[in-house]
Amino acid sequence: MNNTATPHPISNRYRFNPHKHVKIWLSKNPDLFLNLENQIRLIQMREQNPKDKIYLVYDSSLLTTSSLEELYLFCQENQFCWYDAHGLKENLHTEFEHRLYEYYLDEITHLSEGGNLAVASDILRWLSPIYRLGSYSDFDYPVNTRMLPGTVEISAPILLNIGSLKLGQKEFILSNNDFIAVADLQAAKPFIEQIQQGLIARLAVYDNDFIERTDAELQEGFINRQILKLLKNRAETYYINRSKEIYPLCSSREVRHYLNQATSNIDNYIIFHQQDHESPGDVVQRLRTQMKQQLTLTKRLFFKKDCQEINYYLRKDDVSFLNYHMKKELDLFLKSVIVCTTGPLQIANSLFGGYIFSTHHFQDYIQSFSFQTYGLQQAFQSLNSIPLQENLFGMLRFLGVDEGTLNDSSWLESGQQLQEGRIRILESKQAELHDTLPLLLQETKAELEHLLMRLNQSMSHSMEYEVVKHALENILRCFQKSSQGVEFNIAAFRTVPQVMTNKKVHEPLQQLRNKLEQFSHQAIIFRIAKNKKINIAQP
Structure with a gap:
């Protein structure tokens, strides 16, 4: 078990100001600084928190002159501060920050070649000019700090959205980067640099070890093996494992670019899946067989909507089936690559050195980094988390919810479609x-x-x-x-x-x-x- 020693000492007391906030939106549409749903969310946040300081971080290089003028007017009308990430470079202080910013620029200037605005946003929130402004939270994250005092006493210099699944004497942590608060800049520096180094490594050469390490940790005990089986029935877990095999020793963006090309049309997609001397018909039949094999008892019990969707498309003609399979697989691949590059799995690995720990180590050290330890989940109201030391049934409810219920995932095509429906x-x-x-x-x-x-x-x-x-x-x-x-x-x-x-x-x-x-x-x-x-x- 990975029970690493505390990498850096932490004191018993830090003061966190919950009344300074950061929202980041990097627009894919240069004519629209922020979609209607997120405008409404941000104004609702101002209505709920009339005295708090709220920053909207954007990048002027992604917007037209007219949309920038609309952004400034929107901020002035609603008492938001604005911050342009385009001029960030002159305010960076360390080699790690400069390297990360280069990756940020690489992402936003290669959007047609694997660049991703979610990855770019993930990078920005770990740069000091941004996290100095206040606590970061995603747009799909209701915030109401009215009942909180001016500062809250905490026992770690950084707070994240961390929950855990209790497995006997072990804790399986679910860390999310949809909330980040840096309470003490100096004390947080070594922890942040650990995370920055981890992000740089994964952006440079994509890889992940999530499956191997969870396999090793959960082999002992009947309940643990059932949890492992459940995880392997999650499509995301399967694609996390596959994602590192498709294009080894390449950067994360190159992997994503390759995946976009492989799923750009049916012909490319068949070539992507072809084995040996298979004909296109053989590929389709094998993909259908593999999809049928996903309909395990575990999946039928806990992921009913997935099963209904699979059965529906298995009855479709080959073109409809392939179009569905191609879009679904691209979403799952991209989601897997991103969560392992700059997202929750990479943050947990960089900061804590793994995903599963002894209950003793978790309680003595890791849970001090969770905003739930201080009751802050009442003010920062994420749906995309589980409580600390959650039981198996709570975890199953969390894993079994429909797509789009816990968060927007607007950086995926499926998430964009759901958001477009809400915006209409x-x-x-x-x-x-x-x-x-x-x-x-x-x-x-x-x-x-x-x-x-x-x-x-x-x-x-x-x-x-x-x-x-x-x-x-x-x-x-x-x-x-x-x-x-x-x-x-x-x-x-x-x-x-x-x-x-x-x-x-x-x-x-x-x-x-x-x-x-x-x-x-x-x-x-x-x-x-x-x-x-x-x-x-x-x-």
Whole structure:
């Protein structure tokens, strides 16, 4: 078992500031700085965390002048800071950082030759100009730090999204780089340099040892062997093992370029799979047979959707079958290569020297690097993780979820298709709100005016009535004249104090206020409002 000694000493206390954040988006479309779904997510994050500092990291070399202008306007409207990775080089300090940045440039300038923006993003988050800005989290990662203090005491200089599967006296760690926080720059330096060296090695020459090491660790004990069998029934595990065999002693990008070429059309794909003197028909038949063999009892029990998909395409004609197989295999190969190059498996291997450890070593050392140890998973709400020391059944639930449930995987074709479907729904909702919100606000304004008129006509002159009338007048002042008629000032509305009086007296006002809060939230989230103001329909 790989129970390596602690590579670097850690003290008992560090202070982590959970109120500084980094989001990275490297756009494949030069005319779009950020897709609608991620714009909405980022604005929701601002709404949830109004006082936190949030950085949007981008690369200006990937965007047009007009999309850059849209990015700056978006950031100004929502109080985001922006950071251009294109000028990063002058702020790098070590040889490791300079080498990593060269690999970053290699990725983004060779997108048609195996370069991948997910790999580029993985690299950026381990460079000091980026991790100094705040804690990194993926876009599909809801963040709500309102209940957290200014700093949180932790016992490691770096925090990651780490969970584990408990296997008797062993712990199988699941480390993810969708969250990275550097609490102490100086204390974290040796750990970060370990990770940087590991990334450089895998980017230069692609390889992985995940299967061999898990095989060796899980041979003892019936439960361990069942876990191993389960892992081997995961398509990702199979392709992790295969990925290092297809194009040995080449860089990670070269492997990815080769895979893209091999799956660019059916003829290339058949050649990629051909053995000895097989005919194209022989290749198709063998691929069908291999796919049928994947329908094991374990797969039928725990990966039912995979089985349904396999059975569906096995009934298709050869062209449909090959197109499906080719796209599916490319996704699985790319996913495997990337997680072993700059993703979770490589981070775990670089930082901890393996994937499976004794419970003693895990509890004494490794779990101090997990944000779950400090209860931070309530604020940084990743679905793509398991708890610390999870049991087998929890692990099975985690492994058996449908694609796209835990994270976007928008760097894969399958993930892009799922995201495009969600974006179409959001665009429809945005168009609907654009038409309906002005009318709804006008109706609510009329209701507020009617309520104020009723109160003015009331015979009661109690203090409670006066308080409610004053609040109504303040809210109505948020409907202001503009060059286009009347606009609702959301920022001004949000400064109007809440009224706490007799329920019967203030309830009608509160109901109307709740409606305005909902409309305001929708207007901001879906970018109907401009500078926190929205024009309303006129009667």
